[in-house]
Amino acid sequence: MKIRKIIAWTLALALSFSAGGAFAADEGPSETVAIYSSMYPFVLEMLDEAIHQQFPNLKPGGENGSFFIYGGTSALIKRIYAGMKEGTLECDMMLVAEPSLSLELKEADYLKPVEIPGIAEQLRFPCDEEGYWYPVRVCNMVLAYNPMTEQEWNAKGIQVPRTFENFAMDRSLKGLITMGDPMTSGTTFAAVAALTSVDRYGRQFLKGLARNQVRIESGSAGIRKVREGTCIAAMILEESVLKAMKDAENAGTPLKDLACIYPEDGAVLIPSTVMIVADEHSKNRNSEACEAVEKWFLTEEAQQIIMQGFMHSVLAGMQEYPWHSVDTQKLMDRMMSVNWESVYKNRAELNFAWQDYVYVSNW
Numbered sequence: 001m002k003i004r005k006i007i008a009w010t011l012a013l014a015l016s017f018s019a020g021g022a023f024a025a026d027e028g029p030s031e032t033v034a035i036y037s038s039m040y041p042f043v044l045e046m047l048d049e050a051i052h053q054q055f056p057n058l059k060p061g062g063e064n065g066s067f068f069i070y071g072g073t074s075a076l077i078k079r080i081y082a083g084m085k086e087g088t089l090e091c092d093m094m095l096v097a098e099p100s101l102s103l104e105l106k107e108a109d110y111l112k113p114v115e116i117p118g119i120a121e122q123l124r125f126p127c128d129e130e131g132y133w134y135p136v137r138v139c140n141m142v143l144a145y146n147p148m149t150e151q152e153w154n155a156k157g158i159q160v161p162r163t164f165e166n167f168a169m170d171r172s173l174k175g176l177i178t179m180g181d182p183m184t185s186g187t188t189f190a191a192v193a194a195l196t197s198v199d200r201y202g203r204q205f206l207k208g209l210a211r212n213q214v215r216i217e218s219g220s221a222g223i224r225k226v227r228e229g230t231c232i233a234a235m236i237l238e239e240s241v242l243k244a245m246k247d248a249e250n251a252g253t254p255l256k257d258l259a260c261i262y263p264e265d266g267a268v269l270i271p272s273t274v275m276i277v278a279d280e281h282s283k284n285r286n287s288e289a290c291e292a293v294e295k296w297f298l299t300e301e302a303q304q305i306i307m308q309g310f311m312h313s314v315l316a317g318m319q320e321y322p323w324h325s326v327d328t329q330k331l332m333d334r335m336m337s338v339n340w341e342s343v344y345k346n347r348a349e350l351n352f353a354w355q356d357y358v359y360v361s362n363w
Contacts, residue, residue: 028054029289034061036076037068037095038186039137040239043309044068050305054296061092061284073097073186083281084108092282093290094275095136095297098186100193100344102133102273112276112287114294122298124316124332125271135271136297138312140238140331141191143167143261144222149229161233163265164195168208178215178222179235182354187237190270193343193350194336200266206357214358227257239310242324246310262326266336271314274298 037044048066051058060067069091071079076096083089089110105111106128113131120127125135145160153160158176161167167177182189195205215222215231222234223244241260248255274297279285296302303313304320312321312328321328343350 028057029286029292030057030059031286031289032059032061032284033067033093033286033289033293034091034283035068035093035095035293036079036089036091037070038073038076038097039070039095039311040243040309041070042243043305043311044070046305046308047302050302051293051296054301055289055292058289058293072184073189074184077101077186080105084110088281088283089277090283092277092284092286093293094277095272096186096275097139097270097272098190099135099271099273100190100340100347101186102128102275103341103344105275106132110278110281112278112290114276114291116295116298119298122316123314124328125314133273133275134294134298135314136274137272137306137309138314138328139187139190139270139272140312140325141187141235141268141270142238142241143263144226144234144236144241145232145259145261146226146229146257147259148257149232152229153232158232160261162261162263164205164235164263164268165201165265167233167235167263168195168201168205168212168214171211173212173232175213175215176230176232177209177212177234178217178225178231179209180219180222181216183351187270187272188235189347189350190338190343191235191268192354194268194338196350196353197336197338197342200336203353203357206353210357210360216358223258227255233261238325239322242310242322246323260325262331267331267334269312269331269335 044066048068051067062068063070073096080089111132115131119134123135127134143161150160158172161170161173180188182192195201196203219236219240222231222236223240225231226234238260241258245255245258274294276287276290276294279287300315300318303315303318307313307320307322310322
């Protein structure tokens with residue numbers, strides 16, 4: 001622990017100088033900071049504690065004495081749009097799951113750029129060339145299944161899907177698959193955008209989901225139905241599955257009826273970003289303090305916390321990966337490419353297509 005504290009102190013000192021000497025190492029920023037985030041609350045609690053330790057004079061401007069204002073991506077986007085109508089957001093920073101939102105907010109002149117020399121070479125994913133946004137965590141969409149029931153399904157002539165394509169297209173899975181709602185989940189929207197791109201499965205993916213009568217429900221409900229055997233597979237974030245498995249192991253009751261499938265037709269990786277709201281549009285008008293926090297999010301210390309939340313690190317030099325996961329670089333080698341600019345420009349069209357094909361089939 002002493003070594004860890006020394007490393008943390010060294011990082012804090014380095015950050016103070018990298019910010020152009022704006023803050024003395026023993027003082028740090030003292031303004032109030034409020035951060036929108038859709039990360040799981042248990043991850044935000046860890047990050048909150050670390051920010052308090054890293055920046056002891058910084059004042060939390062979020063909810064219940066936290067730096068963070070938590071909400072699902074859809075809920076936070078609604079709050080962002082509401083704030084944009086008034087000209088001022090309720091936050092100073094954002095860590096929202098859906099990457100194309102960064103492009104939209106930059107175009108609307110709502111973001112403050114931050115230059116971090118040399119950071120592009122340290123990241124696994126691209127960042128904005130002008131510093132308006134940086135990837136801060138990597139979410140991985142997988143398929144969850146129940147190894148204990150696989151033989152039972154096989155005896156019925158039904159195979160557990162090993163690809164995203166089969167998940168949507170195998171007609172024997174009709175009524176037996178579940179996933180989140182891209183209209184409310186930013187990561188699900190990003191995954192659907194990747195899988196329906198022209199160089200993947202296009203609108204046929206949505207049509208396949210509709211014909212297979214996919215169940216639209218929360219990740220916890222999907223995990224429950226996979227474990228009880230009423231669904232054969234769930235398209236779900238890896239972090240949701242790993243957390244359920246880790247919680248059970250910590251309780252002394254390891255799960256034998258839940259596991260991840262890393263689809264053979266490619267990895268859907270979602271590089272969620274960190275952004276700073278421009279002073280003229282932010283709640284507390286303190287972008288200078290936010291710069292120090294943003295830079296900290298891209299340190300190894302912060303990225304270790306991200307991985308404790310079962311997400312992958314954005315730092316190319318990080319050899320570690322989340323508990324019970326697979327090597328991040330191996331996922332990168334199989335990653336489906338996504339044109340986030342196209343996703344941003346065609347978001348409404350994709351939402352309409354989802355409603356037309358999939359929602360209608362669930363009525």
